Amino acid sequence: MTNPLAGLFKARQKEAARLDLFARGMRLCGEYLAAHGETPTPRHTRLNRAIGAFAASLDTPSADPFDSLLKVGERALEAGGERGLDLALGVAETSTGIRQRSRGAWRLRGLALDGLGRGDEALECYQHHLTLLQDTAAAEHIVRRMDTLRRRRACLEEAVALFPGPAAPLRELLGRPTAVTAPEFAALVRAQVAEHGAGDPAVRRLLALYGTYRRLVERTGLSDPLLGGSTPIGVGGLRGLLEGRTVCLVSDAGETAPGARGAETDRYDLVVRCDALPARAQGERTDLHAVTLRGDAPWEGPAWTQPAGIRLVFGDPAAAWRRATRQRLVPGAQQQVGDASLRRPLTDPALLGEDGWDAATSTAFTVLxxxxxxxxxxxxxxxxxxxxxxxxxxxxxxxxxxxxxxDDSKMRIALR
Known part of the structure; x- marks a missing residue:
């Protein structure tokens, strides 16, 4: 004979566990708010509102707090930064505990892990999301992101196969967060270039793998709607645009007369200028404009309004570079913008890979x-x-x- 009280007891146990998970979600929100001391931004304001709505839903008997909890995770993901991503992951883990078949919760969990550089774990969550979705066409961006993560892993595995002995430390880190594997990959590249030279076929392949890996780490492969309508351009694209064209790098110094400067530069196929242009240079031809991010909050600088065919933005770390390019680019002010593969040419092992150049290196020298x-x-x-x-x-x-x-009379120095 079935005991009706047994079913009731199990239901109450399940409900108690569910309430505990919601309480955990609220604790995560409280810990985030207690630790977050930065100046509020619109994104953080939206996150704070989402947390408030979630808290209110817990006190409303007729409300289902689950959707409000997911919204907190989405806003935390949007806020970004390590704390934001940690909160998003905590919320996602809590959400999948509450509803194991929630497509949105598994998607959020994958995105948070991805943002934290935990690619292998993100792949598992993305796959779980697609399995529940049963329609990959409806999640094309997730499918493409999974392909990017797999290609990134393939770069690491091939690099290890090229140099099995020296790459042993990197082999041990496969599957670990990008923040751990990327520096080890860079160290492997530098060591092999120093030992065998850049002309060695295996080293050339290693450099190509590292360049591909860095690009896959620093971009998603998706078009970015926040780039002001500009088309991203990488190393190969820039090389193609420069090939066979004469180039001059111009210093808009007061010692050079505007008329003479214009007449001189008109003879070149491509004119390059750097950083903030003086008022008298506004309106003069600028085919490529290069700028270096400076300071602790480079995204707060003035917008890049100078019209240019190509705009190259140099800067490190990657997160600050992404934020600055998104916030300071002006729609219509440039046709193309350099992607992450061009953001640090002096120190990137896939390009010059030189040590000893600090953050004060001039933009002119970097682009030169x-x-x-x-x-x-x-x-x-x-x-x-x-x-x-x-x-x-x-x-x-x-x-x-x-x-x-x-040529001192024309203040011209030729490198070709």
């Missing part, structure tokens, strides 16, 4: 070295850089060591 490294322009000149102070001493020394001609 990038253009010189790509080595596809028949003519590469500097105009207006002959005056002391335009470049740092070590930078000026490098320029003069590589100069093929110096």
């Amino acid at each position: 070295r990038l253009l010189d490294f790509l080595d596809v322009s028949p003519r590469l000149d500097l105009i207006g850089f002959g005056v002391p102070g335009r470049l740092r001493p070590r930078e000026a020394e490098w320029v003069m060591d590589h100069a093929t001609d110096v």
